[in-house]
Amino acid sequence: MNTARRTAARWLRPETVVPITSFAVVLAAYLLTPVYHGHELVDFDVYNTLQGFASLGLIALALGLTILAGEFDVSVLGMQALGGVLAVKAGADSGLVGILAATAGCAFLGALQGGVIARLRVQSMSVTIGTYIALLGLANVVAGNETLTFANTDASIWINQTVAGLFSPRSLIALGVFALVLVVCATTRIGPELRALGGDRRASRVVGVPVDRRLTALFGVSGALAGLAGAMLAYSNASASLNPGLQPLVLAAAAAVLGGLSLRGGRGAIWGLLLGALAVSLLEQVFNVTALPASSAQIVFGSLLLVVVVVDAPDLRSSLARLQARRASARSAPSAQVKPKAAGG
């Protein structure tokens, strides 16, 4: 009985319920497209969803890991742009070299900023806004201020080819990286340590988590993931865009919150983040097949973020409780006045 209740409580935690519900709702919305839009479900939908996931998922992972640790890495947008440019520049002869150059370059810059953030214990969002702008500038400088076309068509064709009808090398790499991070976080101390960093930084320092080293590595990994996403996107599009805009950050943030991560840090799981990223990718595909205009998609994603961020707000519950208490005391006020009389009588 007790065990059953405990199991139920574990399953009802937000980091479990939120991602499963989000994914189920979006999946239902997709499966019902034949009913409300006359769309025929095809393998290509899955392929396309996973193509979207290949960039969105990696950016969401890059951002999500930092959110989990109580940080917020805006620079993933700049890393994505720089990764694309580096890959196109270095990958002219060998696609692999380009991808490695992009990932390693962005990992180095990420670790550099992580080291500074850890050492000065400064709020990461402000620093990463600065590095985001600087990285966009760097991408422009490396590219010579023009959109680069990727001449290595072999690599472009290879990375987009269908594998088993549903996948492509690109989406398989993204899924593989996600699986790797998932396994590392689940089987080593790194997962709990990340959550500890986000939950209580001072306490984790006291119990011996090497905070500075973890933060440096965290931003390095975040940079590497975003750089990889940018590199593969550039290969896939056969050109490197110099400014990804805010959209990837919006979608990644949506994936993180739908994946059950708390924006205050310390709460969430990698598998939840995976479901969140898949949910957002599938939702984009639903918008695709139903030919929803971009502005409507913007409205949906904007409203979605607003709702989730309000539900996640730390003071929402206490302020609702205060309101309820006030109402309750207003209701019981008359009887409270009666009481002393009764006692006197």
Added chain:
Amino acid sequence: MRVATWQRFGPLAEWRSLRGLFTGLAALGLVVLVVLALTTDRFLSVENIKAILSSASIVGIMALGLTFITLIGSLVSLAIAATAVMGAMVFLVELNLGLVPALAISMAAGAAVTALQGLIIGAWGANPVILTIGAGFLLSGITTKASGGVIVQPTGGSWETLNSTPLGVPLGVYVMVALALLYQFVLKRTVLGRRVILIGENRDAARAAGMRIPRITAIAFAIAGASFALGGAFLGAFNKGASAQLEGTATFDVIAAVLVGGTLISGGRGSALRTLAGAIVIATISDLLLLRGFDTGAQILLKGVLVVVVVLATWVASGREGTA
């Protein structure tokens, strides 16, 4: 040996050396800037200084508003560009009512949508970054839908007033300077301003002192929203129309101006005059690089590096380093 000396002074010595490092960096930057300015052809001409002020003005007007959001401890808004575009559209559509009513309606609209975000952040402690990204996205979607995706055209001719140049200086520059003085006065000499700064400095203390945090946060956001819309109206007048394309890099330009001014990102420290200086410094450096023949990439890169260095320097100077 060197390690031993370092350890003897402990964290204090490290902190001092960091402060010294940043002071040195700032001084070096200033010297380089002055030398470059003096040796660059046409830089010190009246025309060029006008050009710098003019390019600082629209970003400056919006950045002065954002200062309130940063000071009250809500970091930054990522809905700046979307609010400005909405402000531009409302302004151009309402122009048939006359210049002043159109400006007033546009600023009221900007204030309303932004105050609502401030209310949610102040009352429930919602994450300001994510909330404003969401709000900005929603706003963009709505304005694109409402305008039918085409460029909104002015319904009257008085928008030209915003592009006028009394005494040879663009009107936007006067507005920026007047706004800076007004906001500086509000922040330093009024009860509202002191409350904004106290909430940013120590939210718990402000709450314990019985301040109505949701209301004051909403007012700070309303001032910011009105400023975004006002900047947007100038942007719309300058382009003789408004569409989502106007958003450009406005959001991050405005944030950069506030941060380069040296306002502490976590709130409680900073001023409107600092933001004014930040906007002018960024415009000056961009202008210098342009005159020296550097491309856009180099300009953006330097702007980003400047933001990082100033953010770190402000943080170290605030003495809060190592407190987390």
